[in-house]
Amino acid sequence: xxxxASVLTLFPDMFPGPLGQSLAGRxxxxxxxxxxxxxxxxxxxxxxxxxxDTPFGGGAxxxxxxxxxxxAVASVADGRPIVYPTPxxxxxxxxxxxxxxxxxxxxxxxxxYEGLDQRAIEARxxxxxxxxxxxxxxxxxxxxxxxxxxxxxxxxVMGAAESAEEESFSAGLLEYPHFTxxxxxxxxxxxxxxxxxxxxxxxxxxxxxSEQITMQxxxxxxxxxxxxx
Ligand code: 6GU
Numbered sequence: 001x002x003x004x005a006s007v008l009t010l011f012p013d014m015f016p017g018p019l020g021q022s023l024a025g026r027x028x029x030x031x032x033x034x035x036x037x038x039x040x041x042x043x044x045x046x047x048x049x050x051x052x053d054t055p056f057g058g059g060a061x062x063x064x065x066x067x068x069x070x071x072a073v074a075s076v077a078d079g080r081p082i083v084y085p086t087p088x089x090x091x092x093x094x095x096x097x098x099x100x101x102x103x104x105x106x107x108x109x110x111x112x113y114e115g116l117d118q119r120a121i122e123a124r125x126x127x128x129x130x131x132x133x134x135x136x137x138x139x140x141x142x143x144x145x146x147x148x149x150x151x152x153x154x155x156x157v158m159g160a161a162e163s164a165e166e167e168s169f170s171a172g173l174l175e176y177p178h179f180t181x182x183x184x185x186x187x188x189x190x191x192x193x194x195x196x197x198x199x200x201x202x203x204x205x206x207x208x209x210s211e212q213i214t215m216q217x218x219x220x221x222x223x224x225x226x227x228x229x
Contacts, residue, residue: 003033003154004105005147006076008069010051010112012037014140019147027157033105035147036076040064043071052113061114069120073109082107082126085142086115087135089128092146096129100146101153108146110139172225174218176209 007015015037019025027033044051045068052062073082083106085092100106109116109126121128131142152158179190193205215222 001104002031003101003103003151004080005033005035005151006080006105006107007035007037007110007143008040008072008076008108009037009110009138009140009143010040011110011138011140012039014144017144019144019151023157024148024151027151027154030156032154032156033151038072038075040068040072043068043075055114063114064111064116064120066117066120066123069109069116070123073107073120073124076107077124080105080107082109082124083143083146084109084111084116084121084126084128085131085139085146086111086128087130087133088115089130092129092131092149094149097146097149097153100150106150108139108143110143112138171227172214172221173210174214174221176206176213 009015016025016028016035019035020028024033028035040051041049043049045065050065051068052064055061055063080103081100083100085108120126129142129146131145136142152162179194183190183195191205193201196202211222214225
């Protein structure tokens with residue numbers, strides 16, 4: 001069964017963008033997943049297809065109309081989660097990517113301007129997610145990031161090596177450092193253990209490196225890691 005992504009946006013030309021390349025692009029061609037993009041403008045009101053209006057209560061910017069957004073959602077809704085990327089959302093995590101990958105697909109509603117009328121969000125029980133603590137100009141780039149993280153988890157998209165790697169981040173540690181040939185470059189060598197052929201020693205070294213780098217860079221991850229609870 002093809003995993004279906006539906007994207008609602010005022011900038012349909014931003015899709016598939018990077019998702020047409022590499023791993024995700026190949027999987028799209030192989031119909032492991034599908035992408036349909038609807039232009040919210042087509043659901044706009046009147047001759048000028050108006051999609052937004054000034055905020056009640058005053059203030060800067062424009063708000064996307066609930067009736068317009070809801071009509072766009074209605075054109076694709078089929079029980080899949082409806083996701084609204086917004087810096088106001090709870091943080092999107094690897095666990096969310098795994099949950100979405102385990103379902104039939106998602107609908108992504110991309111906001112522009114000051115975002116959606118709150119009633120459009122509530123009427124469809126949209127899941128509001130943020131990809132980080134910074135502000136993007138619209139939800140499209142966040143939607144692309146989110147989709148990339150999900151599509152790579154779909155069966156048949158990644159090779160076995162990458163799948164195993166995936167589990168290490170899910171386990172709550174950052175990756176250990178990687179090295180390849182030449183064994184010496186610009187006066188810099190590779191840790192001896194990696195050239196030793198001792199697989200148990202290599203695994204122990206990598207585990208220790210992962211733990212050290214996680215402690216140093218992400219004390220939040222270190223404190224929350226499953227084996228530490
Ligand atoms: Cl999900 N959307 C937008 N527009 N900006 C963001 C974001 C999402 N996450 C961080 N910044």
